[in-house]
Amino acid sequence: MATLRDIVDARVREGDLYEKLDRERVRCYACGHCCPTHEGQPGVCKVRYNRGGTLYVPWGYVGGVQCDPIEKKPFFHAYPGALAYSFGMLGCDLHCAYCQNWVTSQALRDPQAISPPLEASPEALVRDALRQGAQVLVSTYNEPLITAEWAVAIFKEAKAAGLVTGFVSNGNGTPQVLEYVRPWINLYKVDLKSFDDHHYRKLGGRLQPILDTIRTLHRMGLWVEIVTLLIPGFNDSEAELRRLTEFVVDVSPDIPWHITAFHQDYKMNDPANTKADDLLRAAAIGRETGLRYVYAGNLPGQVGELENTRCAFCAEPLIRRHGYLIDEYAITPEGRCPQCGNAIPGRWAAEFKAQLAHQPFLPHHRRPLVTIHTRR
Numbered sequence: 609m610a611t612l613r614d615i616v617d618a619r620v621r622e623g624d625l626y627e628k629l630d631r632e633r634v635r636c637y638a639c640g641h642c643c644p645t646h647e648g649q650p651g652v653c654k655v656r657y658n659r660g661g662t663l664y665v666p667w668g669y670v671g672g673v674q675c676d677p678i679e680k681k682p683f684f685h686a687y688p689g690a691l692a693y694s695f696g697m698l699g700c701d702l703h704c705a706y707c708q709n710w711v712t713s714q715a716l717r718d719p720q721a722i723s724p725p726l727e728a729s730p731e732a733l734v735r736d737a738l739r740q741g742a743q744v745l746v747s748t749y750n751e752p753l754i755t756a757e758w759a760v761a762i763f764k765e766a767k768a769a770g771l772v773t774g775f776v777s778n779g780n781g782t783p784q785v786l787e788y789v790r791p792w793i794n795l796y797k798v799d800l801k802s803f804d805d806h807h808y809r810k811l812g813g814r815l816q817p818i819l820d821t822i823r824t825l826h827r828m829g830l831w832v833e834i835v836t837l838l839i840p841g842f843n844d845s846e847a848e849l850r851r852l853t854e855f856v857v858d859v860s861p862d863i864p865w866h867i868t869a870f871h872q873d874y875k876m877n878d879p880a881n882t883k884a885d886d887l888l889r890a891a892a893i894g895r896e897t898g899l900r901y902v903y904a905g906n907l908p909g910q911v912g913e914l915e916n917t918r919c920a921f922c923a924e925p926l927i928r929r930h931g932y933l934i935d936e937y938a939i940t941p942e943g944r945c946p947q948c949g950n951a952i953p954g955r956w957a958a959e960f961k962a963q964l965a966h967q968p969f970l971p972h973h974r975r976p977l978v979t980i981h982t983r984r
């Protein structure tokens with residue numbers, strides 16, 4: 609039986625996002641690391657590698673699939689109530705000690721992360737998404753930028769079938785990869801983990817490429833929402849949260865900012881779990897700074913109004929939520945406040961349909977995707 613490394617290395621095709629350098633080296637542009645890679649070596653992500661002066665990239669499998677309410681991504685201003693068919697791949701360009709998806713993201717770096725991939729094709733994934741009743745198809749659970757070519761192949765098929773597409777990403781992009789995905793993607797969630805470059809370096813990245821990505825995505829007209837996992841003692845100082853939210857306001861005060869609660873996971877077991885009061889304090893900073901849509905996540909029922917959407921002009925309640933469940937929906941088919949008539953920033957369906965699910969579930973497969981068995 610093959611190892612995970614053998615399987616991943618065999619399911620590849622030549623990438624689009626690279627240039628050839630001298631002495632059989634290549635430079636990859638799928639993420640902000642822009643790795644110059646020697647012959648026979650993988651990049652930092654461990655899933656793109658140089659063989660004979662050609663960059664090979666993942667193709668033909670997924671790390672897992674799940675049907676999620678779109679609120680779980682989280683997108684709160686994009687097709688509320690929609691079912692988001694979500695697929696992940698393996699590997700990541702960062703190595704966050706608190707990763708909640710470490711089983712897939714660190715699969716090729718950490719021997720404890722065991723995640724057998726599933727055979728997949730764009731056609732089979734889109735067929736399955738439609739069969740589950742999904743309106744949205746999302747690349748998530750690991751970093752989608754590092755498998756951008758494969759995501760675009762799936763998204764082309766998805767768009768032809770009328771689905772909305774999205775990335776849930778750490779935002780460590782490059783101009784090249786963002787231009788590459790732009791025609792095929794509607795929604796983009798960026799995880800803005802900190803506003804301190806030293807913190808980003810501990811996670812294996814840099815702050816500036818993430819900030820550049822947020823500005824570029826907004827300029828391109830993609831729908832962007834930002835999430836910050838609030839970790840006590842790591843990224844929750846008032847000064848850092850002020851700088852972070854001032855940056856977002858400068859891009860656009862209409863970008864929704866989600867502050868979510870940390871719980872101990874993977875290798876980060878020191879900080880206390882985030883409390884509701886911590887989220888309320890961070891939310892107050894975001895509002896004072898000028899953000900119009902601030903939400904608190906991961907502690908349903910404990911954060912009062914911070915699960916709901918109100919009109920930023922007249923404070924009319926527009927969407928009431930409890931966790932991923934939508935209790936009330938009042939936005940007009942034109943995406944406006946029914947009280948004052950102002951446009952609410954986001955991507956709104958002409959009609960709010962009942963939620964298919966407000967909890968994640970595994971797809972009910974008629975023809976299941978096939979597990980590729982591995983040994984360690």
Ligand code: SF4
Pocket residue numbers: 636637638639640641642643650651652653654655656701753754
């Ligand atoms: S995706 Fe990022 S980490 Fe992976 S090879 Fe390309 S530049 Fe390096």
